[in-house]
Amino acid sequence: MKYRRVGMFGTFVLFVVTTFFSSNIYAEEGGKESGWTIGADNKKTLYVAHWTHTPENCPGRSADGAKMLSKFWEGRKLAEEKGITILGAYVTVTEHDYFIIFEAIDYGAAVEFFLPLVPSQTGKIVPVLTMDEWLKIMPK
Numbered sequence: 722m723k724y725r726r727v728g729m730f731g732t733f734v735l736f737v738v739t740t741f742f743s744s745n746i747y748a749e750e751g752g753k754e755s756g757w758t759i760g761a762d763n764k765k766t767l768y769v770a771h772w773t774h775t776p777e778n779c780p781g782r783s784a785d786g787a788k789m790l791s792k793f794w795e796g797r798k799l800a801e802e803k804g805i806t807i808l809g810a811y812v813t814v815t816e817h818d819y820f821i822i823f824e825a826i827d828y829g830a831a832v833e834f835f836l837p838l839v840p841s842q843t844g845k846i847v848p849v850l851t852m853d854e855w856l857k858i859m860p861k
Contacts, residue, residue, distance in 0.1 A: 765806065765824035767832060767851065772819040772844035779817055786841070793837040803830035819844075 775852040780786030797807055811820045820841075825831045831846060838844060850858075 737769070744821045765826050766784050766810075766828070767824050768822070770819070770821040770831075770835060770846045772821075772835070774817050774842045776817060778841045780810050781840070781858050789841070790835060793835075796834060796837065797827065800830065800834040803827065803833075805830055805834060812831050830842060 780790040806824045807821060808824065809822040823831070835844060835846065
């Protein structure tokens with residue numbers, strides 16, 4: 722049997738179908754859906770964001786790039802008002818990477834916080850567990 726690469730579109734379709742068909746699992750009494758379960762019950766989810774850029778796109782190479790990065794980082798004050806708590810932010814200067822560890826109730830607010838980086842950076846936002854949380858639920 723030959724295997725085909727599904728590609729990004731196929732992965733997206735699989736995600737949407739899975740989410741749509743499994744959404745009834747999380748329905749509240751009374752028939753209304755509670756919505757996406759990340760951050761349910763006002764519990765913050767822990768995330769690690771990893772953003773990177775090429776040396777040519779480095780914000781440190783131009784005044785406009787530095788201004789964009791400063792504006793992005795100033796946005797954390799507004800992000801805090803939307804329930805985002807930044808626990809740590811790190812830069813690998815020679816590798817052109819940012820790692821930002823934060824908690825959020827609302828994933829949408831987290832995405833909104835990172836929007837200023839989108840034109841010149843590539844990134845991902847990954848929900849994570851602490852090692853203690855993982856050890857509690859890890860299959861024995």
